[in-house]
Amino acid sequence: MISRAVVQTEDIGDNVEIMEFAVIREGVRIGNHVIIHPFVVIESGVVIGDNVEIFPGSYIGKVPKGAALARKPDYHKHIEIQANCSIGPNAVIYYDVQIGENTLIGDGASIRERCRIGSNCILSRYVTVNYATTVGNGTKIMDSTHITGKCSIGDNVFISICVGSTNDNAIGKLGYQEARIKGPTIEDGVAVGAGAMLMPGITIHENAIVGAGSVVTKDVPTRAVVMGSPATIKRYI
Amino acid sequence: MISRAVVQTEDIGDNVEIMEFAVIREGVRIGNHVIIHPFVVIESGVVIGDNVEIFPGSYIGKVPKGAALARKPDYHKHIEIQANCSIGPNAVIYYDVQIGENTLIGDGASIRERCRIGSNCILSRYVTVNYATTVGNGTKIMDSTHITGKCSIGDNVFISICVGSTNDNAIGKLGYQEARIKGPTIEDGVAVGAGAMLMPGITIHENAIVGAGSVVTKDVPTRAVVMGSPATIKRYI
Amino acid sequence: MISRAVVQTEDIGDNVEIMEFAVIREGVRIGNHVIIHPFVVIESGVVIGDNVEIFPGSYIGKVPKGAALARKPDYHKHIEIQANCSIGPNAVIYYDVQIGENTLIGDGASIRERCRIGSNCILSRYVTVNYATTVGNGTKIMDSTHITGKCSIGDNVFISICVGSTNDNAIGKLGYQEARIKGPTIEDGVAVGAGAMLMPGITIHENAIVGAGSVVTKDVPTRAVVMGSPATIKRYI
Numbered sequence: 073m074i075s076r077a078v079v080q081t082e083d084i085g086d087n088v089e090i091m092e093f094a095v096i097r098e099g100v101r102i103g104n105h106v107i108i109h110p111f112v113v114i115e116s117g118v119v120i121g122d123n124v125e126i127f128p129g130s131y132i133g134k135v136p137k138g139a140a141l142a143r144k145p146d147y148h149k150h151i152e153i154q155a156n157c158s159i160g161p162n163a164v165i166y167y168d169v170q171i172g173e174n175t176l177i178g179d180g181a182s183i184r185e186r187c188r189i190g191s192n193c194i195l196s197r198y199v200t201v202n203y204a205t206t207v208g209n210g211t212k213i214m215d216s217t218h219i220t221g222k223c224s225i226g227d228n229v230f231i232s233i234c235v236g237s238t239n240d241n242a243i244g245k246l247g248y249q250e251a252r253i254k255g256p257t258i259e260d261g262v263a264v265g266a267g268a269m270l271m272p273g274i275t276i277h278e279n280a281i282v283g284a285g286s287v288v289t290k291d292v293p294t295r296a297v298v299m300g301s302p303a304t305i306k307r308y309i
Numbered sequence: 310m311i312s313r314a315v316v317q318t319e320d321i322g323d324n325v326e327i328m329e330f331a332v333i334r335e336g337v338r339i340g341n342h343v344i345i346h347p348f349v350v351i352e353s354g355v356v357i358g359d360n361v362e363i364f365p366g367s368y369i370g371k372v373p374k375g376a377a378l379a380r381k382p383d384y385h386k387h388i389e390i391q392a393n394c395s396i397g398p399n400a401v402i403y404y405d406v407q408i409g410e411n412t413l414i415g416d417g418a419s420i421r422e423r424c425r426i427g428s429n430c431i432l433s434r435y436v437t438v439n440y441a442t443t444v445g446n447g448t449k450i451m452d453s454t455h456i457t458g459k460c461s462i463g464d465n466v467f468i469s470i471c472v473g474s475t476n477d478n479a480i481g482k483l484g485y486q487e488a489r490i491k492g493p494t495i496e497d498g499v500a501v502g503a504g505a506m507l508m509p510g511i512t513i514h515e516n517a518i519v520g521a522g523s524v525v526t527k528d529v530p531t532r533a534v535v536m537g538s539p540a541t542i543k544r545y546i
Numbered sequence: 547m548i549s550r551a552v553v554q555t556e557d558i559g560d561n562v563e564i565m566e567f568a569v570i571r572e573g574v575r576i577g578n579h580v581i582i583h584p585f586v587v588i589e590s591g592v593v594i595g596d597n598v599e600i601f602p603g604s605y606i607g608k609v610p611k612g613a614a615l616a617r618k619p620d621y622h623k624h625i626e627i628q629a630n631c632s633i634g635p636n637a638v639i640y641y642d643v644q645i646g647e648n649t650l651i652g653d654g655a656s657i658r659e660r661c662r663i664g665s666n667c668i669l670s671r672y673v674t675v676n677y678a679t680t681v682g683n684g685t686k687i688m689d690s691t692h693i694t695g696k697c698s699i700g701d702n703v704f705i706s707i708c709v710g711s712t713n714d715n716a717i718g719k720l721g722y723q724e725a726r727i728k729g730p731t732i733e734d735g736v737a738v739g740a741g742a743m744l745m746p747g748i749t750i751h752e753n754a755i756v757g758a759g760s761v762v763t764k765d766v767p768t769r770a771v772v773m774g775s776p777a778t779i780k781r782y783i
Binding site for chain 2: 093109
């Protein structure tokens with residue numbers, strides 16, 4: 073059923089439902105059994121896999137803006153959302169993002185340019201991911217957590233709610249210098265507790281656990297359990 | 310005035326204003342003096358009380374999605390929003406939610422399935438409430454706070470901004486086991502300060518106060534004032 | 547190009563692009579070279595400067611609601627967004643707000659009534675600003691940070707992600723008393739680290755630095771570096 077929507081592409085699979093007031097620009101490719109709710113905008117250059125559902129108000133294909141920005145955004149006008157994904161209401165996906173199969177993007181989650189998100193992930197409600205960050209497979213990032221730019225997150229990582237991460241030790245005092253900027257590296261199997269803050273450039277090694285409310289200021293060894301502000305090693309698992 | 314909207318129900322009260330590009334599905338019941346702004350979607354099975362105002366971009370009646378989820382969502386396709394409520398722009402209300410009279414749901418607030426919210430409450434901007442949580446009457450939950458699933462919150466509670474709460478002591482390491490999952494119990498008259506993190510299964514007893522930035526790892530007695538990480542009792546009021 | 551939009555004003559400059567399903571009420575003034583995406587609502591009394599771009603789902607001109615609110619909102623039905631601003635998808639601008647030139651408002655950022663935001667600022671994704679707050683020029687406020695009501699923020703301030711601020715020492719226990727409510731004063735050149743919580747009425751003096759995860763309970767001197775919970779002075783810069 074296509075009704076009152078603006079559909080400017082013909083590259084649409086079988087059994088696709090595009091609801092009222094959706095806007096789909098030319099050059100968009102849509103697979104089979106896709107459901108697109110009202111008030112969704114999909115810009116040119118976006119590829120949507122089979123069985124994807126896109127909820128109301130989601131905006132797919134945002135151009136990063138330069139106004140007042142320290143750096144000039146660098147990106148390709150392409151997005152790939154693979155099969156069986158769910159894109160929540162009011163989610164925002166910037167250009168140059170790839171999202172693997174079976175991944176759930178929560179309400180209002182916002183993913184900046186040049187990010188690569190794996191398969192079987194959850195990025196929950198109001199998660200914000202900054203530019204050029206990679207997330208592995210089977211990783212879960214819970215509500216209202218912020219993932220900084222130039223961050224690397226492995227497979228089967230669990231990051232709880234209200235977690236923050238940063239990529240600039242100068243807290244913005246030195247302006248933007250690309251070479252100095254580096255987010256955390258979070259290896260496979262790590263768990264990060266609620267409200268933890270992760271400082272720039274640190275590595276949290278495999279299967280480590282970061283306690284709730286910790287401020288992690290240096291590297292965390294494999295299987296270490298760290299807590300506190302600044303976080304210190306309490307034991308190993 | 311009904312203009313350019315998609316209105317598939319006839320069960321609409323007197324003096325209702327449905328603005329352009331709203332989408333209202335069949336089986337929706339709308340009371341008297343209701344205002345529905347543009348770009349609102351209301352799915353079947355939703356009942357809207359008298360004098361409710363629903364702001365642009367709000368989505369009422371979201372089906373919980375199973376993609377990559379640990380558990381299969383369980384819910385009825387019903388929502389009741391009682392008289393005099395205000396539902397903010399881009400708010401998302403999942404199925405099987407009840408919201409009492411005179412309650413204000415802020416911009417982008419998102420309430421998951423099987424929640425019961427009382428009357429005279431404020432759930433402010435970007436508050437996220439997870440599944441099967443109850444909130445009493447006269448309770449205020451401030452901006453960007455996350456309320457976990459299976460949490461119980463009493464009457465006249467004040468929860469400040471950027472507060473987090475959790476329901477899984479294993480930080481996601483054991484997968485989802487329904488019996489092990491339990492959010493905090495927050496009794497009547499409790500106040501929780503900004504940025505506090507509340508750990509799974511704890512009880513914060515009546516009229517206790519949790520200081521800003523605290524990590525609450527165990528039960529808090531009635532009228533105790535706790536602070537720190539982990540939070541300890543500083544005094545009683 | 548005007549197509550399928552609802553445009554009730556004629557006060558529109560040259561080379562303006564209003565996309566499908568935008569709603570622009572009478573009395574709105576739009577400058578030259580403005581781009582308005584689908585699903586934007588602009589209410590009466592809003593003035594948009596030259597070269598402004600407004601992304602999908604943004605709502606400009608929200609009336610503050612009184613339901614369950616402690617105080618009665620006080621505002622003029624006027625908004626001014628000056629030249630070269632970018633208003634992100636799903637952003638919400640309440641009535642009686644002024645935003646200076648070249649300022650970027652991020653996805654879902656929400657600015658309450660009686661706020662004055664300077665030029666060359668960034669208010670990033672899901673930043674919430676409460677009522678009657680002023681922000682100077684060249685100031686950056688990062689993702690998911692909450693700025694409280696009656697707060698004063700200077701020029702060239704950097705506030706990192708997930709920062710909270712409050713204006714009521716009674717944590718809501720005394721109800722709303724206008725005279726008692728006061729947010730922090732953050733002077734020029736201050737930097738506030740990720741996840742810091744700023745308590746009511748404090749002043750952070752010029753060029754001070756607040757470490758990540760700090761809870762700031764008292765005034766911070768000029769050029770002091772404070773950390774911890776409660777934050778204490780570690781050194782001066």
